[in-house]
Amino acid sequence: MVQFTLPAGSSPVKGNDHKNETGASNLRKFHVYRYDPDVGGNPQIDTFELDLDTCGPMVLDAMIKIKDEIDATLTFRRSCREGVCGSCSFNIDGVNTLACTKPIAEIKGDVKIYPLPHMPVIKDLVCDLNQPYAQYAAVEPWIKADTPPPNRERLQSPEERAKLDGLWECILCFCCQTSCPSYWWNGDRFYGSAVLLQADRWVQDSRDEAKGERLSELNDSYKLFRCHTIMNCTAACPKSLNPGQSVAHLKAEIAKRE
């Protein structure tokens, strides 16, 4: 059966409380999920009190400040700090988003930072993304064409190119993918919204010659059709893309062949 409750040893317990005793007035509490596989036991929620007057505006700035000045063992992925690499995706204030583009000022009260939901946690805020990466590889996200390549690039009309807008911008942060209850329950078989948006990106590409093959592979009651139009994906996307529309487009393309 589907697990509606956390497995034994997974419920977070109260952790360390790092108070700010500098006398600063603009304080904000950050509750951060911590789990160390070397120590084992239940994960814990550590609380860090930060002076926002000496901290950058984004949640990632606060996390880097914690790591630099309070607890160097805090582990998380981050790289570009401008919403392009997709590394710093976490569940912040109850919503999956990128820490680098989420202003602290947008969050009322304490800031809660958890790993992406329903993914195996490797350490602290780093979760195992092998499954979605493998699903991404399974949709073969590259151009497939039997026509010999021309001497220059394969041509595309401006209208054909415009169809890829809203698709190519995906940075594979998996905020959408891991916000989907259908992916939580059947992530081993359902490809998930980010991967399906990428599949749609190649189905829509006029230069690709494997549309039929791609659609046949997706005509599966789990890989594609486990999407129940919940639309958490579109609500969560920090790049304001619409994975739900891509999934709907794939379903319609398959239905049109019938």
Next chain:
Amino acid sequence: MDMRSHLGRARGPGSTDNGVEHWISERFSAIALAPLSLWFIYSALGFAGADYATFQAWQSQPGNVILMILFLLAMFQHGQLGLTVVFEDYIQPVWLKNISVAIVKYTALLFCVACIFSVLRVAFTA
């Protein structure tokens, strides 16, 4: 212990080639149910306080028999499709999932045939 690669697991046994039939059938039955449900509710409300003879006379008219049978077919089809998805979503063991889905489908068929038989019996024994 599952020692397959992540890619091997993602690809699994390949496509079932049948996802879209369920999806289309769900939508067609939903579209059919929209007017048929309104017709059914409107008709049923009209029988408040009426006796059996009144209902039988109404149910014997060919148009009403046809619409009632269509309503039953669409309703049971849509219902069993929806319940199948719920079981597929929430039951992980394959054997239990398949048995549950089979029970849903055959139970829906049984009740649908029984209902249609009742409609015809009322219609032709007037």
